[in-house]
Amino acid sequence: MPRIIYVNGRYLAYGAAMVHAEDRGFQFGDGIYEVIEVRDGALIDATRHLDRLARSLGEIAMEMPMPRVAFAHVLREVVRRNRVTDGTVYLQITRGTRPRDFLFPGPEVRQTVVVVARPASRAAADARAATGIAVKTLADPRWARCDIKTVMLLPASLAKEAARAEGAKEAWFVDEAGHVTEGASSNAWIVDAAGRLRTRPTDEAILRGVTRTTLIDVISRLGLELLEEPFTIAEAKAAREAFITAATNVVTPVIAIDGVRIGDGVPGPVSRRLRAAFHDVVERSTNEPVLARKC
Ligand code: PDD
Numbered sequence: 001m002p003r004i005i006y007v008n009g010r011y012l013a014y015g016a017a018m019v020h021a022e023d024r025g026f027q028f029g030d031g032i033y034e035v036i037e038v039r040d041g042a043l044i045d046a047t048r049h050l051d052r053l054a055r056s057l058g059e060i061a062m063e064m065p066m067p068r069v070a071f072a073h074v075l076r077e078v079v080r081r082n083r084v085t086d087g088t089v090y091l092q093i094t095r096g097t098r099p100r101d102f103l104f105p106g107p108e109v110r111q112t113v114v115v116v117a118r119p120a121s122r123a124a125a126d127a128r129a130a131t132g133i134a135v136k137t138l139a140d141p142r143w144a145r146c147d148i149k150t151v152m153l154l155p156a157s158l159a160k161e162a163a164r165a166e167g168a169k170e171a172w173f174v175d176e177a178g179h180v181t182e183g184a185s186s187n188a189w190i191v192d193a194a195g196r197l198r199t200r201p202t203d204e205a206i207l208r209g210v211t212r213t214t215l216i217d218v219i220s221r222l223g224l225e226l227l228e229e230p231f232t233i234a235e236a237k238a239a240r241e242a243f244i245t246a247a248t249n250v251v252t253p254v255i256a257i258d259g260v261r262i263g264d265g266v267p268g269p270v271s272r273r274l275r276a277a278f279h280d281v282v283e284r285s286t287n288e289p290v291l292a293r294k295c
Pocket residue numbers: 182183184185186187206207208209210211212245246247248
């Protein structure tokens with residue numbers, strides 16, 4: 001077990017090495033990591049690992065948290081303080097801590113930097129290599145399971161940044177067939193040219209939004225027509241109305257897609273009606289019934 005872990009400029013005892021609950025690495029997977037072999041006390045291929053680190057950081061608009069020479073010193077110091085001869089040194093850099101928001105924080109938020117060194121038995125690794133290992137094949141799932149509400153939200157965060165750069169509040173993802181899947185943090189809907197509500201059926205390409213499910217109840221109570229069918233960007237742009245749903249925004253009308261005005265360019269009557277009716281249908285939980293049951 002490591003004894004000393006580097007966290008944000010300090011070499012801390014294992015039990016005191018903490019990162020904040022609102023760290024973006026924890027909440028969004030918004031960070032980069034590297035693992036470097038340590039052999040006979042030396043870092044192996046550190047230059048190449050630091051090159052890849054710099055590249056990975058650059059790809060998600062982050063910078064090296066300190067000059068390379070200083071970083072290499074920290075890595076060696078963590079290895080030294082943990083007396084690791086053979087093993088690995090692991091480093092992780094996240095975009096820092098601040099109240100949860102998909103958009104990147106400003107430069108006032110400092111990155112989180114963690115370095116952990118861990119011993120490993122060279123004899124055990126050599127024994128494994130002498131025997132050889134088995135592998136199993138499976139479809140590459142990285143990351144095609146949007147139906148799972150994982151905290152691996154970096155792609156969503158990057159998409160929201162790209163949307164913000166164009167003056168948009170949400171990003172809509174499009175699959176290989178040209179169909180809209182869903183928003184970066186919401187489900188996507190249209191009222192198509194024929195006046196029917198349309199949203200993609202639930203599959204592995206979208207999250208089964210709770211707001212979406214409740215809205216389907218609302219739609220059926222109001223006797224409106226719903227097609228759970230995928231729609232293309234062209235259909236969305238030609239739609240009478242478009243909107244998104246999520247617990248953070250209920251039903252929120254979309255008035256432009258890629259700069260193209262939707263309908264009259266103002267929230268449409270169906271979206272407004274659904275938004276107004278939504279809270280008539282929802283389940284409400286308060287403390288009262290829970291307390292009443294306990295008594
Ligand atoms: N996001 N699709 C994605 C990718 C989402 O992240 C969300 C919600 C939804 C809508 O799900 P629901 O109706 O259950 O909120 C669909 C939350 C609000 C978020 O990450 O902030």
